[in-house]
Amino acid sequence: MENILEVTGLSKHFGGFTALSDVTLAVAKGERLGLIGPNGSGKTTLINCISGALFNDAGEVRFKGQNVARMAANARTQRGIARSFQIPRPFGSMTVRENLLVPLSYVRNLFGAKAVAEADALLHDMGLADRADVLSNQLSQVELRKMELARAMAAGPDLLISDEAMAGLSGAEVEEVLDILFKLNAKGITIIMIEHIMQAVMKFSQRVVCLDAGQIICEGSPQEVVANEYVQRAYLGD
Amino acid sequence: MKYWIGCILVVLALAGLSLSNMNEYLFFAGFVILQGVVLASAWNILGGYAGYVNFGVPAFVGVGAYTALVLHLAIDAPLLVQIAGGMVTAGLLGLFVGLLTLRLRGIFFSIATIAVIFILEAVVMNWRYVGGATGLQLTRPEVMAPFESYTRMLFVVMVVMAALAVSVARYIQISHIGRGLRAVRDSEEAAECSGVPTLRIKLIACVASGGLLGAAGTTMPMYLSYIEPASTFNLTWAVSALAMPIIGGMWHWSGPLVGALVLGTLQEAVTVTISSELNVLVVGVLLVVFVVAAPDGIIGLIRKWKTSSK
Numbered sequence: 051m052e053n054i055l056e057v058t059g060l061s062k063h064f065g066g067f068t069a070l071s072d073v074t075l076a077v078a079k080g081e082r083l084g085l086i087g088p089n090g091s092g093k094t095t096l097i098n099c100i101s102g103a104l105f106n107d108a109g110e111v112r113f114k115g116q117n118v119a120r121m122a123a124n125a126r127t128q129r130g131i132a133r134s135f136q137i138p139r140p141f142g143s144m145t146v147r148e149n150l151l152v153p154l155s156y157v158r159n160l161f162g163a164k165a166v167a168e169a170d171a172l173l174h175d176m177g178l179a180d181r182a183d184v185l186s187n188q189l190s191q192v193e194l195r196k197m198e199l200a201r202a203m204a205a206g207p208d209l210l211i212s213d214e215a216m217a218g219l220s221g222a223e224v225e226e227v228l229d230i231l232f233k234l235n236a237k238g239i240t241i242i243m244i245e246h247i248m249q250a251v252m253k254f255s256q257r258v259v260c261l262d263a264g265q266i267i268c269e270g271s272p273q274e275v276v277a278n279e280y281v282q283r284a285y286l287g288d
Numbered sequence: 289m290k291y292w293i294g295c296i297l298v299v300l301a302l303a304g305l306s307l308s309n310m311n312e313y314l315f316f317a318g319f320v321i322l323q324g325v326v327l328a329s330a331w332n333i334l335g336g337y338a339g340y341v342n343f344g345v346p347a348f349v350g351v352g353a354y355t356a357l358v359l360h361l362a363i364d365a366p367l368l369v370q371i372a373g374g375m376v377t378a379g380l381l382g383l384f385v386g387l388l389t390l391r392l393r394g395i396f397f398s399i400a401t402i403a404v405i406f407i408l409e410a411v412v413m414n415w416r417y418v419g420g421a422t423g424l425q426l427t428r429p430e431v432m433a434p435f436e437s438y439t440r441m442l443f444v445v446m447v448v449m450a451a452l453a454v455s456v457a458r459y460i461q462i463s464h465i466g467r468g469l470r471a472v473r474d475s476e477e478a479a480e481c482s483g484v485p486t487l488r489i490k491l492i493a494c495v496a497s498g499g500l501l502g503a504a505g506t507t508m509p510m511y512l513s514y515i516e517p518a519s520t521f522n523l524t525w526a527v528s529a530l531a532m533p534i535i536g537g538m539w540h541w542s543g544p545l546v547g548a549l550v551l552g553t554l555q556e557a558v559t560v561t562i563s564s565e566l567n568v569l570v571v572g573v574l575l576v577v578f579v580v581a582a583p584d585g586i587i588g589l590i591r592k593w594k595t596s597s598k
Contacts, residue, residue: 102481123480124484127481132481139477140474141470143470143473143474144470144471152467152468152484153483155467156464156468156484156485202481
């Protein structure tokens with residue numbers, strides 16, 4: 051299948067600390083990829099480099115065949131990369147609907163009634179229709195997570211990066227978010243899911259990549275990765 | 289449409305007042321209050337909407353004032369040309385300062401804007417053509433009909449300028465630029481990842497804000513018939529421009545307008561009835577009271593009261 055994202059030889063340093071070292075990764079169009087690894091393994095740095103929140107020091111990030119490594123984050127969003135954040139970052143002075151109007155106007159050039167209708171449809175899909183007029187800083191944790199996914203979707207992405215969208219949620223809430231991600235994937239959106247909740251990763255991912263100390267140590271089916279000796283060592287220690 | 293009708297009516301009413309036989313001091317004071325409206329509305333475009341606190345207000349006011357002076361000295365330019373020139377120069381300064389500093393955030397951005405004041409003040413102090421450190425005494429040109437005095441004419445000019453500043457601030461707020469700036473203030477990283485070209489819209493805000501701040505300074509030389517760098521580049525401009533939106537409310541275009549009218553009128557009343565020295569004290573006390581008790585300003589209090597009375 052055609053690759054939507056190709057990361058080649060990606061490296062990122064913070065001073066003397068190597069956060070990513072020569073990472074190479076390909077994601078197929080429509081794929082559900084799980085990205086796992088212990089804390090500090092470089093998962094968030096990798097998606098920051100993919101989404102443009104950080105610039106990589108070396109390597110290439112090709113999205114839909116184009117090298118986007120030197121593009122600003124907003125330009126990558128315009129091209130179809132959207133993301134949610136590990137710690138939710140709502141536009142707190144805006145209502146939930148207004149949060150969605152930002153990408154709708156800047157990425158999809160939708161304004162006025164059309165934009166509002168689109169925002170309301172997205173909020174309905176996320177189960178947030180009745181929270182549209184609430185200030186986003188008044189949302190509960192699960193609502194914040196859903197709103198971030200809705201805001202990412204408002205940009206009309208081809209690739210959605212979900213950064214620990216289930217962190218801090220109850221079992222039922224995790225299922226709710228998973229259900230949303232499955233539905234988005236069924237619409238043809240490629241999804242990279244970073245997650246610590248292994249049950250969710252196992253259930254959602256078609257393929258799993260495990261990072262440790264800034265390097266890919268294993269990739270394969272969820273079952274293969276979980277059974278991998280290096281992965282077990284990375285999580286549990288020697 | 290309501291806004292524009294109201295705006296035109298207010299401008300016409302105030303312009304009509306200038307033709308009446310009211311006390312000259314009222315126009316003198318009205319000029320200062322309206323100049324506050326321009327400064328506050330202009331400052332709020334970057335400081336309020338985007339959350340980038342610009343302490344460099346005196347630099348922009350100074351550039352506007354000295355551009356007007358140079359145009360007056362060099363080609364005896366009419367007032368409107370002086371204002372246009374000052375706006376363009378200050379807008380370009382905004383672009384230049386923005387390009388250099390807008391990648392900085394928080395306190396680092398604010399400190400960088402302060403540095404611009406000292407650089408420009410040093411340049412002007414060593415520029416003999418504009419009077420250097422001692423300044424220049426100016427003779428006002430002939431007043432144009434139908435105005436009785438130059439002060440009344442400048443008052444009307446400032447009325448139009450205030451209407452322009454408020455309208456620009458309002459347009460930016462309700463346009464998608466305003467929404468983008470609010471997104472930047474709330475979370476710049478999330479804004480970028482939502483497709484907002486943050487640097488570009490911050491530059492737009494910086495140019496619009498700078499141009500209007502400069503415009504507020506252009507009439508200063510003729511208003512005072514005198515110009516010198518120490519008062520032109522004085523940091524109290526920054527304190528006032530920042531205090532007025534905080535007192536009125538920074539999240540809505542009407543906040544700086546209300547704040548400037550309240551603070552400006554109070555300061556003028558204190559100047560006349562007690563002493564001009566107390567002006568700064570009034571600003572300081574009100575600033576502390578609003579920051580502590582009503583961080584959303586007067587407009588925020590009104591909104592809260594409306595919500596609770598429903």
